[in-house]
Amino acid sequence: MPILYLVGTPIGNLEDITYRAVRTLTEVDFIFCEDTRVTAKLCQHYQIETPLKSYHEHNKDKSAEHILALLEEGKDIALVSDAGCPCISDPGYELVNQAREQDYRVETIPGPNAAITALMTSGLPSYKFVFLGFLPRHAKEKHAVLEKWMSRESTSMIYESPYRIKQTVQAIAEIDPERRVAIGRELTKKFEQVETESIQTIAQMLEEALIPQKGEFVVLIEGVNEEATATHWWEGMSLVNHVDSYMQKEDMTSKDAIKQVSVDRKMKKREVYEAYHIQE
Ligand code: SAM
Numbered sequence: 001m002p003i004l005y006l007v008g009t010p011i012g013n014l015e016d017i018t019y020r021a022v023r024t025l026t027e028v029d030f031i032f033c034e035d036t037r038v039t040a041k042l043c044q045h046y047q048i049e050t051p052l053k054s055y056h057e058h059n060k061d062k063s064a065e066h067i068l069a070l071l072e073e074g075k076d077i078a079l080v081s082d083a084g085c086p087c088i089s090d091p092g093y094e095l096v097n098q099a100r101e102q103d104y105r106v107e108t109i110p111g112p113n114a115a116i117t118a119l120m121t122s123g124l125p126s127y128k129f130v131f132l133g134f135l136p137r138h139a140k141e142k143h144a145v146l147e148k149w150m151s152r153e154s155t156s157m158i159y160e161s162p163y164r165i166k167q168t169v170q171a172i173a174e175i176d177p178e179r180r181v182a183i184g185r186e187l188t189k190k191f192e193q194v195e196t197e198s199i200q201t202i203a204q205m206l207e208e209a210l211i212p213q214k215g216e217f218v219v220l221i222e223g224v225n226e227e228a229t230a231t232h233w234w235e236g237m238s239l240v241n242h243v244d245s246y247m248q249k250e251d252m253t254s255k256d257a258i259k260q261v262s263v264d265r266k267m268k269k270r271e272v273y274e275a276y277h278i279q280e
Contacts, residue, residue: 002071004099005078006086010112014045014188021109022046029075030206032067034090038082057091064095071104085113089133089159115157118184118218121194125222128154135160135168142171149221150175151229156221162213166206172221173199183211184218191215234264239275 005024010016020021025031025048032055033039039052055063065078081090099106119126130149135142135158150155150172160168165183172181182196195202195211199221205211234242239261246257262269 001105002074003076003105003107004067004071004096005076006092006096006106006108007078007080008085008109008113009039009042009080009083010155011112011114011117011187012085012192014042016036016112016188017042018109018111022048023109024109025050025078025080027076028078030070031078031079031080032063034082039080042080050078051252055091055095060091060094064098067095068081068098068102068104071102075243084103086112087115088115088131112185112188114159114187114216114218116218117187118182118194118220119155119157121184122182122196122220124155124180124182124220127157128223129157130154131157133159137164139167142168143175146171146221147175148192150179151224151226153226155223158219158221160217160219162215162217165213165217165219166203168219169199169206172219173203180222182220184220185211186215187218189215202243232264234261239265239272243272243276 005028007021007024009021025043025046028050030053031039031043031050032181033051034054034056036052036054043050043052053063053066055067070077079086079092079095081092084090086092087096098105113130119129130152132145132149135145158168172179175197177200179199180196181199181202183202184195185191185193193211195205197205202211206213234245237245242261242264243254243257246260247254251261254276258272259269262272265272
């Protein structure tokens, strides 16, 4: 039974590869990769002599047909990207979908991923996170995406290029200048840098070249406490109107409405009662 392997490869440090990945890349019939020059370096380092073929954003449909035909012939195939995990901000998922639809076995050989590496190193909350990949380039669309996800509880993870890092930091600062963020630069490489600071401080560090605008970047944005920032339908309403609304709209007795308002406003029932009846 032929297998399509999705193989995680290093994001910088060539030693970040598993024994299983090296064995699989050695044993498969073909390795499909984004840039054959990049993967050739990895193969040379580990003395892997498997033939390389190209699968990238611009030939992925044609190349997928070729891969499926090879699977049909009983060949084992490995898919890798230039760095990290195939399919994650890299092409691959359409191929995986097609292979699965045709009942081929798909196996992932897990490996490094830049966003997860940054998250682990950052000290930002890591139990809930959302991966946004690359943001839209257009300022208005970028702002809309940031605004949406920055109002959530999860840590947002973004990939960014050195050419747009300043602009993206600026866009985050415009939404919330106090927000804690982390910048992961050149992860696992010689000049690795991970800074966790307020976005204002990060902007300053970029300005002063304490964070050089060179290399590869991951930006992480801490989420908010949704409970604390949520707006409630009754905000801005007087306490009396709040109680009356429950009585009118929900058909509650004044006693029940007062009880509900005390829960909503985190007040004592007696305080709500007194405030309500003093107004009457
Ligand atoms: N598939 C990869 C993964 O699993 O992380 C991501 C590929 S995506 C096309 C490339 C982007 O990932 C870069 O522009 C950068 O934002 C991020 N990246 C990759 N390697 C990195 C590294 N060593 N340090 C920081 N960011 C990195």
